[in-house]
Amino acid sequence: MDFTVPPELAELAEEIGAFVRNQIIPLEKDPRWTDHGPTEDFRRELVDLARKHGVLAPHAPSEYGGRDLSHFGRAIAFEAAGYSMLGPIALHCAAPDEGNIHLLDVVADERQRERWLKPLATGEARSCFAMTEPMGAGADPSLLETLAEPVDGGYRIRGRKWLITGAQDAAFTIVMAKMASGEHEGKATMFLADMPRPEIVLERQLDTMDSTFTGGHWVVRFDDLFVPEEDVLGADGEGFRYAQVRLAPARLTHCMRWLGAAVRAQDIARDYANRRTAFGKQLVEHEGIGFMLADNDMDIYTARLAIWHTAWLLDQGERASAESSRAKVICSEAIWRVADRCVQILGGLGLTRDTVVERFFRDVRAFRVYDGPSEVHRWALARRMREKR
Known part of the structure; x- marks a missing residue:
């Protein structure tokens, strides 16, 4: 195996x-x-800087x-972007937009590409991905409760979603029903x-750790959102298959971005340990x-x-389901350990906002939950082992 990063x-x-x-x-x-999170006007300012x-x-x-x-x-570029938690926002490679760009690029037809993918890919618009539900779909998407009723010319969608990232000021949404x-x-x-539309109601903004x-x-x-037939993404009944098109690479890109933040925290802690x-x-x-510091380096x-x-396997056309599950657990838990150790190394300074380590510590905790909790990925890997007996 050649681990050399190409010059470009x-x-x-x-x-x-x-x-x-x-x-x-x-x-x-x-x-x-x-x-x-960053306000929409701040995001646009950051995006304009990246474009410039x-x-x-x-x-x-x-x-x-x-x-x-x-x-x-992406692994190389996104790690570099993640050196600041605002970096992926500026480069427009943060979730959920990065995952939606990939999904639309693979699945959308030409009209949909022009209408939704183009403004999203150029950073002119943001999007959200509405799948997770309060008492339904989450780690187990089969519990989906939001319904789409076929009507003349399209569908009527009814249901409630939660933890929908970036819904405020999003130009459009991809809804799973x-x-x-x-x-x-x-x-x-x-x-x-x-978005916005009267039938899409933003009920409340959740107070979260990140x-x-x-x-x-x-x-x-x-509330009885009408969606015309031509705005179905892909084919009817194929939502779970398309979710895998999005989720396996998207959970890996989370790993890439947070790895950059872990490198930053390690640099701050190492510099402090050499000065103090x-x-x-x-x-x-x-x-x-x-x-x-040595344990951080190894993690x-x-x-x-x-x-x-895992990225290499995806580039070979593999589904890499097991590998992406494995990487998600390895990275989310290793990066969390790095954050925790860096706070400890910094001592009292680590508890303050004088460095970004405190914010990184709080934000990265959620990474062990979203895009599949560690326990769900472990269960999926264990199930594969049972099937091989």
């Missing part, structure tokens, strides 16, 4: 890294980065100005719908501190290898 990707990573350090990190204290510096949406199709990055290419009747009764279908996603997380209600003295020597010379290294291998 190494150059792109350097370009993105310089942009993040010089243009984005100085903006991390901007009050428009709220407890519910030629690093906007490198993962997007080339027909919309992107670089058609492979999954491995179960067919209420007809040939595909009981099967899931994806629908495209413009604060990285533009627009925060919402409870959204669909206690009991007659630098902190880094105390084994209790040095060993934590970061292991996470990166898991990401690269």
